[in-house]
Amino acid sequence: MFALSLLVSAALAPFVLGQNTSQTLAIEAIEANFNNSGIVPSLLATFAPTAVMTLSFQGTDGAVAPGQAFTDNTKVAPTPNLTITGGQYSATDLFTLAMVDAGPVGTDETKGQTRHWLVNGVTVTGDAAPFTVSIENGTAITEYAGPAPPANSGPHRYVIMLYSQPSSFQAPAGLNTANIGVSTYDFPAYVQDSHLGALVAATYFTVEAGTASFTPSATSAVVTSTLPAAASSAGSSATSSSSGSRATGSPTAGQNGSTSLSISLTAVFAAIAAVIVFN
Ligand SMILES: *[C@@H]1O[C@H](CO)[C@@H](O)[C@H](O)[C@H]1NC(C)=O
Ligand SMILES: *[C@@H]1O[C@H](CO)[C@@H](O)[C@H](O)[C@H]1NC(C)=O
Ligand SMILES: *[C@@H]1O[C@H](CO)[C@@H](O)[C@H](O)[C@H]1NC(C)=O
Ligand SMILES: *[C@@H]1O[C@H](CO)[C@@H](O)[C@H](O)[C@H]1NC(C)=O
Ligand SMILES: *[C@@H]1O[C@H](CO)[C@@H](O)[C@H](O)[C@H]1NC(C)=O
DSSP: OHHHHHHHHHHHHHTTTOHHHHHHHHHHHHHHHHHHHHHHHHHHHHHOOOOEEEEETSSSSBBBBBEEEEEEEGOOOOOOEEEEEESSSOOTOOOEEEEOOSTTTOOGGGEEEEEEEEEEEEEEHHHHHSEEEEEETTTEEEOOOOOOOOOOOOOEEEEEEEEEEEEOOOOOTTTSSSSSOSSSEOOOHHHTTTTTOOOEEEEEEEEEOOOOOOOOOOOOOOOOGGGGHHHHTTTOOOTOOOTTTSSSOOGGGGGGGHHHHHHHHHHHHHHHHHHHHHO
């Protein structure tokens, strides 16, 4: 009986504490994707987002999964719609949205990144998640420029990031007026020099033109069942999923919040049922 009570407590804990296991799992999954694709630590020294970013392109079937691989760059040519889930935002909170080409896995990031999108003064709107990331009133230093990697140069990683933009933010010289266009810059230096705040949410996809003329570095797949939030969701192993061998693969279970949530709830009900039966 004592053991069963413990089981019930453990299963209920995420809900009692007001945490959301599926949200936690989704955040751990994107963190794992960034680790496994080498974006962390080569582009971002650390990555601890507080929200999950969802990206969708007009004409693409649904949301783009983290690391989703495209070979047809016309699919990612239109400016995407972005939403974030997690956290609460007010109409006066400002953000900076950026997309950079971090090149294929193994790229020397100290040489800079191609700036594909940079908007200051972005807002996050909506009463409930998913919140809309709105560039409507922002200053587009660089308007969205769809990926066009050189042929045979491997799968380039396009990383989209939403940073908190505090009042101390100051756009560096050369990047402080609209429509500067696409060029190479040192993105980590930009973040530091302009005094941007926390990285709220991020995702990435890859685009490859032709066949790589080299063997791109391999990265390990994300197995969501091994993530801490999955392990803590009542010991179920049913959330297992993995992405492709180069982190350019398919969606992870973390993308589908309902999966792990329903498992947690099933475990809770099973545990409660067990208590009732054994009482
Ligand atoms: C948990 O978060 C997900 C989105 O990540 C949301 O769809 C779901 O409704 C939330 N569940 C609870 C119980 O708050
Ligand atoms: C990502 O890598 C960091 C640094 O090695 C590590 O602390 C963290 O646990 C990793 N996160 C995931 C979800 O794999
Ligand atoms: C993007 O947002 C606009 C405006 O809300 C909407 O009309 C359009 O259908 C959205 N496109 C996608 C691909 O979600
Ligand atoms: C943009 O600014 C206008 C005028 O101040 C305001 O009405 C509108 O709500 C703003 N849009 C967003 C997405 O913040
Ligand atoms: C999430 O999983 C549920 C249950 O397996 C499924 O019905 C739903 O279509 C999935 N949603 C997405 C976005 O994959």
